[in-house]
Amino acid sequence: MGSGRRALELTFDCGWQFCLFLKTQYRNLDTIGVAVDLILLFRELRVEQESLLTAFRCGLQFLGNIASRNEDSQSIVWVHAFPELFLSCLNHPDKKIVAYSSMILFTSLNHERMKELEENLNIAIDVIDAYQRHPESEWPFLIITDLFLKSSELVQAMFPKLNNQERVTLLDLMIAKLTSEEPLSKDDITVFLHHAELVASTFVDQCKTVLRLASEEPPDDEEALATIRLLDVLCEMTANTELLGYLQVFPGLLERVIDLLRMIHVAAKETTNIFSTCGCVRAEGDISNVAEGFKSHLIRLIGNLCYKNKDNQDKVNELDGIPLILDNCSVSDSNPFLTQWVIYAIRNLTEDNSQNQDVIAKMEEQGLADPSLLKQMGFEVEKKGEKLILKSIDTPKP
Template sequence: MGENAGSSLPKDILDQLFAYSRSTSLADALEVLAKISRTADGRADLASKSVIALILDLIQGHSGCLNSALLVSSLKLLRSLCAGEVVNQDTFIEKNGVGITLTVLRALMRTPALDCGAVRIALQALANVSLAGERHQQTIWVQFFPNEFLTLARIRSQDTVDPLCMILYTCQDGNPVCLAELCGDHGLSVVSEIARTASIVGFRAEWFKLLLSVICLDKAHLPTLFAKVAVAPADDSKDVQMVCDEFSSEQAFLVSIVSEILNERLNDVTVSNEFALYILGLFRKASGFVDFSERGKLGLPTGSSPIDVLGYTLTMLRDICAQDGARGSTENAQDTTGKLLSSGLLDWLLNLLRELEPPTMIRKAINQGQHQGNADSEQLKQCPYKGFRRDIVAVIGNCLYQRRSVQDEVRCKGGVTLLMQQCVTDEDNPYLREWGIWTVRNLFEGNAENQQAVAELELWGTVNTPEIAELGLRVELDQKTGRPKLVNSA
């Protein structure tokens, strides 16, 4: 593109732009018109003068005469003109604004030093047009999907992530055809490249999360997307499988964002049983990759891909199990929590909890000879990140909520004492005490057998804690029998 606005620019276009802006240079005219277009009344006035058609004609036929600054100014004006003004949005489509913008984007991407800011502005103009309705969305989709979107997704710049996600999300929203294509192999390849870019450079707006929410939660395509963002993805076959023996940083990033989305949408999204079981499978797989021999010094994210996948899948299991309880779906073997439990979730978590080194307060009691498990302390696992024990307890607590069968199973598996041990503060597990109290409350609620099991425990220092007292319970020594008993402290 030329360095200066040459004399070959059409006089009729320049004269109209100068007249509308009361300027004598193209640079000044574009700047003045951009300021006018910042208000709804200004955009409407410029729409009545067909300014957007003038700018599109200017870019289409004479881009070689526009230097980079003038081109960017022209794109900014297009972006502003299409911000909620229907007449301008319609004119953009009728005057082939999508094709003209695509030509500009291709030219920009051929330049040795890519101007990501200019790309962003062009995409923002398209994003504004996409908000106008199905005809506008379809016009963009047909010309950009999948190859142009894929090329744009591979620009590793934060500037491009948000507007690109906005376009994709808006075009599929309410459009089953675009949604189906987005969820197909080509569409998921585009989204995987966006996720890879976001994992490297980050993102600012919510469009990326909205897009992932549709793909991963509403349509349950996380398994395919997770495989596609691997460092060494599978071949082009449709049956994509995870082929690496470790997790990539991109995969850990993807799981972290999906976990965040699920937590934010607890009240308005329902995950499928297949999604939940896939998360459980990822958690188990990550457990096999993580080295539990060293105590983690960081909370999530830790920077270790296996540990982050382990932690974020665990928090997703916590939230999935919370959903059923919040919706009153308890004691239902067919709900999502029921499916997870029938797949061994409780056994897995109780075993992990037993294998972990106890909290600091319990370790001190053990060292004093009050209680000792079967494993030597040096063989016990460490929490790989701060909060790992808390997250395990949280999942168990949510599974216990108003589920008599789970209460009984914990007791039969000898887990009552184990869970009571979690009602303590622990510097390596923030909020462990709060989650422990919630879990023990759910363990005892309406279950006389579990309450009696506590009364039959030998009295050792860690049973009577201030935290247990907050439940309205305490353990006393029966003067007649010499055995501990559970009493109501109220």
């Protein structure tokens, strides 16, 4: 190994000589195989000398450039590079090598090769890890958002094998796709319906892990954080009208959300814990900041699932969810979003639903619902004979 390294140092005492060699030989497609072999040798030697590191980078740039917009070259690069080159380079400590190998992967992938990637999930996971380590790098981001998230089969196969940090990263990019200014295309919607099934089923199965955070000394629980991010994704998915209908009838989802809200609400009343702290909903931050908004997002999801859906409106009533939601409305400057989502949920629960309106009207008469809060929601209770009516307040026009 030592003599081989010395030979390389003599041959490539300046990395640009390697780059010049590649440029003069690029028309000979056999050069692709030679370049890949040399790159893998560089990785095996774990080069640190700047000239050799430069040659390493130049070799990857060469492969990326020659594969760009040329299907024949892409096929040859893929035959020689997959999977060893990507397994060797995507986790390299040098961020340029990570970026260049990501460029090659993005340029070379097509529908057929995505199938091969499903059989080599370590490469897909390495891309997510690369984005975690280098969030400013464009290529790993594009691979995930423009390719991975458009393959429900890959995401379904990969998700169970991700650790919790990797899951959070993938779910964050799913949120970015859902909230982008560019709306989802018809093809995107088809794929995201499969993503919705994965996210909803995982949340239903694992959501109670969040209760661990209510312990006296809450752990740095990455599993709970991943579960919280599942809820964030569900909120954004149900904000999309084309995904909403599917999730409104997803088995057990609404029941589990109400059940979890009740358990967290009871835990917050019984002891001082992470869910007792007032705080705003934040997309980023440490576990305590994210958990502070968890209750708000549960109520938001209930409101979304009940939007113009009589069956879900009635189901929330049957599960005594209306008093639970109203009891969670604490007016506080430090937590304005909680009140807003309660207002939103109650409006969706009472829209064209006289039975739910009657429940709230009776609560107001019994002193269980704050009249000022109802007014803030745009409602007031009026008594007609022996009957209480919850009616909308006419807002004067400006």
